[in-house]
Amino acid sequence: MTAFFESLGMNYEWAWFIATICGILLIALPLMLAVAMIIYVDRKVWAAMALRRGPNVVGPFGLLQSFADGLKVFLQETIIPSAANKGLFLLAPIITFTVALMAWAVIPFSSGAVLADINVGLLYVLAISSLGVYGVVIAGWASNSKYPFFSALRGAAQMISYEVSIGFILICVILYAGGNNLNGIVESQRGFGLGIVNGFFFNLLLFPMWVLFLISGMAETARAPFDLTEAESELVAGYQTEYSSMAFALFWLGEYANVLLMCALNTTLFFGGWLPPLEWAPLYIVPGFIWFLLKTFFFFFVFSWVKATVPRFRYDQLMRLGWKIFLPMSLLFVVLTSGWLMITRYGA
């Protein structure tokens, strides 16, 4: 895109600057639209699994429900509790929302269609997702109220715990791909399984890692069955209890953008990203970003399927799963993966 703006007669730096701004808008605006629609999809899926109809009043098939909800919260009054720490109280939703958008900069939507093609791409994703905890912690503390505070403590412990095993899982992927660049990771999955299947999941060492990654992703985004930060039967609404209006909406949008990011990461790291599922020439007629969106949408369906069917974990069970099962298992698989690659790929 930089080249296009340069052809309009700008110098390189301005062309790069404007191209980057355009790229950000090209990702962020459709992402917001996608989040609005995905909330609708989420509610429809839960409704279908509970034999209900779900949103069906606003617009055809209730398609405009999310926009109506958005308009509603936009017109509400922003209530700031008098005992709250005002600056941080307003900063927390902004942090959650911004961080949720930032990680999308390195996700490849199609061959070469990535805003920042950096060679520490996966580390960048890990770094940004580790920032997500600040929104929850600051919101819980600044609200100056007991339920949000409990939720903040839970959120901090939970997200740090699962980040550790996510880190090890990502190391396995990096070892197989031989690089950190997300486009490179997608490329290295081309014909990975017997020369036909595109995707790292087609491997006895990486398939268990994918299962762990899917579950850890749910815990990392505090999605059901790990939504202990907003367990309504214990903590009212957790860290969001004192929030209203747009501040609340920012939490919601950020949360769903994070869930979509986890789905996109599942797609990119284990299921071949924008490559078609099989290495077969006719499948390449469909453009890459369609495959990417289809796969991401499938994982989102899995996420809402799980949310609709699985009961919430107890807090000690969550910690046990993270530290006593996922962490040793992912560590073991790092050793196994590097040993296997040492024998087969770099041997002799």
Add this chain to the structure above:
Amino acid sequence: MIHIIAFYLFAAMVVASGAFTITARNPVHSVLWLILAFFNAAGLMVLVGAEFIAMLLVIVYVGAVAVLFLFVVMMLDIDFSELRAGFVKNFPLGLSIAIILAAELFIGLVAYSGGKLELGTPDGSAAPLVGESNIENIGALLYTRYLFLFESAGIILLVAMIGAIVLTHRERGNVRGHQNISKQVRRRPDEATYNARPEIGAGVDL
């Protein structure tokens, strides 16, 4: 042009948030300023081309260490007037530390302008793998030339971790809350419930 703007932005933010870290009245604000300082330092690292170090700075310091700081500081009940009371007493100590740090900075600057130390060339031609990304370069150095230093650093951290666990671990024998997870998982509805049919007014033993 953008580089220069970005450098001055990050540098000014590091210095300003560092200053706010020590002047903030509320310790939670102080930690948050510290996090902002880490973040901008990572930005400076990116500008000099050390993107791997920048990402590690964010993952380790911002993502883990500072969260734990925040976690602890949030739960402290700090009396600010008591905190202020020690200021005069500790002032000479703080001042002497500040003077030592300033002197070290000055010595470092003088040594740098003297040009005696040859640490490498800015064009990257001294890197072990010229033209590769700096992750590969750091790996190539750490796992060959500095292998034993690297491993001993790992062992020191492992020992420190085990030491911390040993120091804080207490054996508590008869305490409720010990769970047998596999027993919980094996449990089936027909063995978990039974029909007691108690006498009226007698109740059941649990």
